[in-house]
Amino acid sequence: MFARKRQSTGDLAFDIVNYTLLIGFTLMILYPLYFIVIASFSDPNRVNVGDVWLIPQSITFEGYERIFSDGAIWTGYRNSILYAVLTALIGTALAIMAAYPLSRRDLLGRNFFMIFFAITLFFSGGLIPTYLLMMKLNLMNTIWAVILPSAVDAFVIIIARTFFQGLPEEIREAASIDGCTNLRYIWSFVLPLSKPIIAVIVLFAVVRQWNGFFDALIYLEDADKYPLQLILRNILIENQPSGNLVDDIQTAAEKQRIVELIKYGVIIVAALPLLILYPFLQRYFVQGVFIGSVKG
């Protein structure tokens, strides 16, 4: 009786500490995001003096108005969407073309191909040899330099292969006896059954391309090819807003005031597509982690 009571107080204390710490941690994650949202349409002067911390103050949409009327940001947006779509298409096609044959136990040379792909998980040429390759292939300053090098990797192929191996073998044997060719079988049976894994591969590719900036930084010269992240970098980190964002403002102080406002706004605008995709991202990325961890 006594022991039981003492123990439950211990557990109660544990729960109190546990909940407090977890809620504190969750707030630490959420608050910066929340702050960006409210600061993006509050008067920057009020933000600077610390008036804005829970609810927006002196609401203004000037930041968003300037962002929406800026050409460079929208060019970047369009480029990022284009690169993400192309990367997803090419990457997914390559991943399936590699993964399906590798999932077939009757494929002669399966181990050889598996090792061929898996080696690239552990060894890579690194930055400079890849850069020289792009020069050699004349891909410098083309969108393909941003799309091709990271279109697909061995990790994605292994995830897809693991998924294909889980498809029922009986259907394939029955189809094969009925004279169904491999390609028709893939088209009519494998692909329709593979929507979850295709979603995982597509979302991996989209997020990687949407968030990446480094390939664009080293391979692209023309500003009209820049993806959104590179334009963001100029605004947020280099503090050099592009185009006509603040050119019409006269005083330096006023300029700086508006630039601060724009910074909060572009963070929201850039994160919006992934925010909309977030429910899917969460579901499929978690799935991807699980499939990948079953057998690496």
Add this chain to the structure above:
Amino acid sequence: MKRSSGIGKRIQANWELYLLLLLPVAYFIIFRYWPMYGVTIAFKDFTPAKGIMDSPWIGLDHFMTFFHSYNFEQIIGNTIFLSLLLLAIAFPIPIIIAIMLNQVANQKLKRFMQTSIYAPYFISTVVLIGMVFVFLSPNSGIVNTIIVALGGDPVLFMAKSEWFRPIYVFTEVWQNTGFASIIYLAALAGIDPHLHEAAVVDGASKWQRIRHIDIPGITPTIVILFILAVGNLMNIGFEKAFLMQTDINVDASEIIPTYVYKIGIQRGQYSFSAAIGLFNALINLVLLLIVNRTAKKLNGNSLF
């Protein structure tokens, strides 16, 4: 005779599969294996005009130049220090968070917290570091506003070398803890519930059950992820260090990958920077092998 015709038949039966493999194999040869061959420029005096093949071999000269360069120790030191810091702080926190979340009985609250802490994983590095600059700005950032309100002087966070590592590690924890905890949560969910039931009957407290059931239950997962983390020790996220680097904090923020970028891409010393990159990759490989071996000896868990 019979065997070889069997092989021919097996290849013929699946000719379409080989056709499918053709494109991915070509892609990997060009975009993965060619750069591996390109690494040979680390041992050559490469000039773009001559190409990889015809540039003369010079052995280990570039490596020697690097070992003897004035900033060699600083760059290696920065890289290792930052990696160890990440391993000591950013590696264990997701484990702790997963164990704590696993104890939350209220499923709605648990799902809300999970959804919230996964979110930063999808924020780009540019936006993440952009947020850091905005929040830590000396005249308009919220952090300095608070410091001034409390009677302190504004801190020039991005211009001070001593703040580079704390900011790097904090943003790493902020961005990746949630997503990294997923795998531990899955491992915790895989623990046999009978163990917990039996422990409750025996009067074990929550804390005791964590120590004696949960932690031993997820140790194999921890070991494997630890091996992977050590194997990637020298592959610190380049993008973040690159974006956080300013002329003033360079003595803390210069790590091997940022140096390779500077020397190779910006100054065009391709051979020299390829050698530095290769040196980095070799350290990594050695580390991976050592840890894998140690883990195998200790408790039989290993990658290969």
